Amino acid sequence: MTRKKPVITIDGASGTGKGVVGQLVAKQLGWNLLDSGALYRVLALAAQKHGVSLENEPALQVLAEHLDVQFKATETGTAPEILLEGQNVTHDIRTEKMGNAASKVGALPSVRIALLSRQRAFREAPGLVTDGRDMGTVVFPDADLKIFLTATPEERARRRYTQLKEKGINVNLGSLALELAERDRRDQERSVAPLRPAVDAVCINTDHLTIDQVVEHIMLEYRKIFSISH
Numbered sequence: 001m002t003r004k005k006p007v008i009t010i011d012g013a014s015g016t017g018k019g020v021v022g023q024l025v026a027k028q029l030g031w032n033l034l035d036s037g038a039l040y041r042v043l044a045l046a047a048q049k050h051g052v053s054l055e056n057e058p059a060l061q062v063l064a065e066h067l068d069v070q071f072k073a074t075e076t077g078t079a080p081e082i083l084l085e086g087q088n089v090t091h092d093i094r095t096e097k098m099g100n101a102a103s104k105v106g107a108l109p110s111v112r113i114a115l116l117s118r119q120r121a122f123r124e125a126p127g128l129v130t131d132g133r134d135m136g137t138v139v140f141p142d143a144d145l146k147i148f149l150t151a152t153p154e155e156r157a158r159r160r161y162t163q164l165k166e167k168g169i170n171v172n173l174g175s176l177a178l179e180l181a182e183r184d185r186r187d188q189e190r191s192v193a194p195l196r197p198a199v200d201a202v203c204i205n206t207d208h209l210t211i212d213q214v215v216e217h218i219m220l221e222y223r224k225i226f227s228i229s230h
């Protein structure tokens, strides 16, 4: 039997920096990247496009099973272009509205099952770095290295605010903090694949760390596991 390709999972709540950290780690290693949240966001956008209610689980399951989504790599390890039914939705899925809608569709058990094999298919040579909520607990329970990022709700709201502003998306810090709290609660309390660290995850509190320091910490853990001395 051939050995399974190596995987590093990076889980955490919104605003912990897992997206950009995942991109940088994948780039350093020259590995593939899966932003699993983008899949849930694309599904939420597809539901909106096709007039499917976020409460209609059977219809959302069918939509998830047939989701015509493509991740078009631009350069190894950098954020890919995301196409829904051939249309570029890379920016459309990044709004807080789509984040909240993604959290709602992500709470539905049959939707999660429908997206499982699609996520596992990203496990290609030479390896995979993936970020999300349940990458280490459910999707890749046999991952070589599992990271769980944390930060206080205030710090996460502040980071999201800056990130959205930079993308030209207008938001109010107070309502953003409330929406994040609501999304956290839903992601943590759902019955399937709730946001929580895997028992064998390395937890990193990112409150007082720069993105580069978090990446370096992960690379140290990676070198330990793969016995690389440099």
Ligand code: DC
Pocket (backbone or CB within 6 Å): 014, 036, 037, 038, 040, 041, 099, 100, 102, 103, 106, 107, 131, 132, 133, 134, 135, 183, 187
């Ligand atoms: O990581 P993100 O903010 O792009 O994710 C958006 C939502 O998608 C998140 O609030 C919950 C859902 N999600 C999930 O349920 N499971 C994942 N592995 C990733 C995201």
